[in-house]
Amino acid sequence: MLRLADVSKRYGPGHWVLDRVDMQIPPAQSVAVLGTNGSGKSTLLRILAGVTRPTRGRVSGAPPVIGYVPDRFPAFDAMGSLAYLVHIGRMRGLRTAEARRRGQQLLERLQLVGGIRTPIRALSKGNAQKVALSQAIMVLPQLLILDEPWSGLDANAHDVLAEILDEVVRVGGSVVFTDHRESISGAYSTLAYRIEEGRVLAVERVAPRPRGVPMAHVVLADPGAECPPPSRIDWREVAGVAGVRSIDEAIHVQVHPAACDGLLMTALRGGWSVAEVRRDREAGRLGGGDSWAH
Amino acid sequence: MGALIRYNLAAVVHGQRYVAPLLFFGIVLTVFTVNDSGPLANIYVVSASTLLVSMCWLTVTILNHEDPVRRSIQSVTAGGSSRVLVAEVVLALLIGVGLTVVGLIFPILSGSHHWDGSGLAAGVLALATCLFTGIAIGVLCSRLVVPRTGYSLLLALVVVIAVPLTPGLPPVNPALRLMSGNRPAGELLYPLSGYLVVSIVVAAGCIALTRYISVRRE
The missing domain is CATH 3.40.50.300 (P-loop containing nucleotide triphosphate hydrolases)
Structure with a gap:
């Protein structure tokens, strides 16, 4: 060693x-x-x-x-x-x-x-x-x-x-x-x-992601015209975020499961609407062969 | 080590900076030896001193051909920066052996000299002395010791002119003095062998010093 x-x-x-x-x-x-x-x-x-x-x-x-x-x-x-x-x-x-x-x-x-x-x-x-x-x-x-x-x-x-x-x-x-x-x-x-x-x-880690455990997948959307516009957040800088993609005005964020709640908190405080939260079906780091822009 | 030498050869060839020192060697040799008819030992003084300058230049070119970051990749791959330095010196030596052969044969072909075994042997010893000394100066003037290119060039120029011209400074000056005299070539072999040994020791010392300095600077 x-x-x-x-x-x-x-x-x-x-x-x-x-x-x-x-x-x-x-x-x-x-x-x-x-x-x-x-x-x-x-x-x-x-x-x-x-x-x-x-x-x-x-x-x-x-x-x-x-x-x-x-x-x-x-x-x-x-x-x-x-x-x-x-x-x-x-x-x-x-x-x-x-x-x-x-x-x-x-x-x-x-x-x-x-x-x-x-x-x-x-x-x-x-x-x-x-x-x-x-x-x-x-x-x-x-x-x-x-x-x-x-x-x-x-x-x-x-x-x-x-x-x-x-x-x-x-x-x-x-x-x-x-x-x-x-x-x-x-x-x-x-x-x-x-x-x-x-x-x-x-560095003390927030429970390292065990191998094979899927990442969390969060879809964030603009809450619409009735609400004030959400604040701009650089998702890549949020703790635990592994990938960010923008699809049809929604923002798809892939995040370490242990950091998921923190991300949701940041998003909601910023005026974003949480459209979906799920575990990625595949254990791969960036999931499903999608290409994620960092 | 073979792969390492081959990579450095390929990189130097791709870089094309080797052309200038080789051209210099060819041109000087041609200008001073064509149609010459003096004693062979005298004309080898030209071959040897040209080889000294060309080898110094070529060695600097070979040692400086790679950017320091790329050199660090090469040394991690090769298993140590010393191995890279050795490969580069061996490459310079191999090219130098080629130039030595040219420096020995070209004057015979281009001029009209009476040549014999002892004249040729004296030539081999004098050229080899300049070959090793040229490498020694080149290694010490490379980026490994003198990081700034301008200073490196200036230093190499001063040293490579001073070494053969300083009276009595072994090994090049006394060897060339012997060669330019009128003594029969057979009598020169013994002292020339001594100067060749000195040049090898000097080269080994300069390489070791370069390694020491470059490792400390890493």
Whole structure:
């Protein structure tokens, strides 16, 4: 198990970005790291990935195969995305044909737009991010580290990313990811840490959603002309919300069952009318193959 | 390691920045060796000093070809940043061996020289000395040690000119002095071998120092 013991980090003589961090990444868990911009999330992930050395303290128990997806994927290369993945696959010990098959399969699954032979530098940010994600899972890693993986990805890729995280956890691997939105981390993680002023604290969760338990599905509507118009609420920022979609003037919100009452309270206070509340029929995170916009 | 070297080769080839140092090598070699008819050891001074500059330039190009974030992905995939550095140095060395062969044979073909085994052997030793020294300077002037490109370029330029021109500074200056003298090539082999060993030690030291600095900076 990957462990950080009393790890501190500062760049040069500056302030401590991380301060005496003790943390463990248990197997078969998906760990969210929360924190504001510049709080040290990326530095913590870089230390976990072995890319950055801590100034003090010790990192132990790193597994042999680590997948790392940085928060941005600088793309200056004339190399095509498939060719890049084949190279990465070979570095991971795959044979060329095997690496090609796996690369193609991943890019198809993530629905890369722009062509698998197009130079990476010609791809859009979201599509380059898909290449970045694919390289990390050419061989299913024992530890998958993702820095803000949802940013820039489209709704379909969100679903695939959720499946990938599940796959890694299901085979006993660990996932560590950051996101600044609590709703996302709530829906995809089983453990959470928060970084505040360099200290990393375990977050007490509102009863983590057990595997296989369906999410709640809430349909909210405008109460109509007789009532005052409902207030504008950014549903994605409400605790426990995993997905939001707008269908025929109604707002469909998918929410962690434990956070459902809180969501209803927020909605009613905001002047919204609750049209429907139900458990999703399927256990899948985003339910029924629908594509949810985050 | 093979896959790692192959990836770096492909990335460098795609990036096309290798063209300038290779072109420089080809042009200088052509200009100074075509129709030359002096002793072979003398003309190898041109080959060797051109190789020194080209290898320094090429090594910087290879080590700087990837953005630091992308390099971090490569090092996680490869299992450590040291492996990436070694792969890049090996790639530079492989290309350098190719250039060494060209630097040895081209002057013979393009000029009219009396050539023998000991002349060729002296050439191999002098060129290899410059090959390793060029890599050593290139590694130290790469982004891993000097993050700003402008400073990196300036430093590389100053060092690569100063090293062969500083009287008595081993290994390049004394090796080239030996080659440009009138002593028979057979007598040069022993001291040249010594300078080659020095250049290998210098290169190993520079690579270790670069690794130390880049790891501390991570």
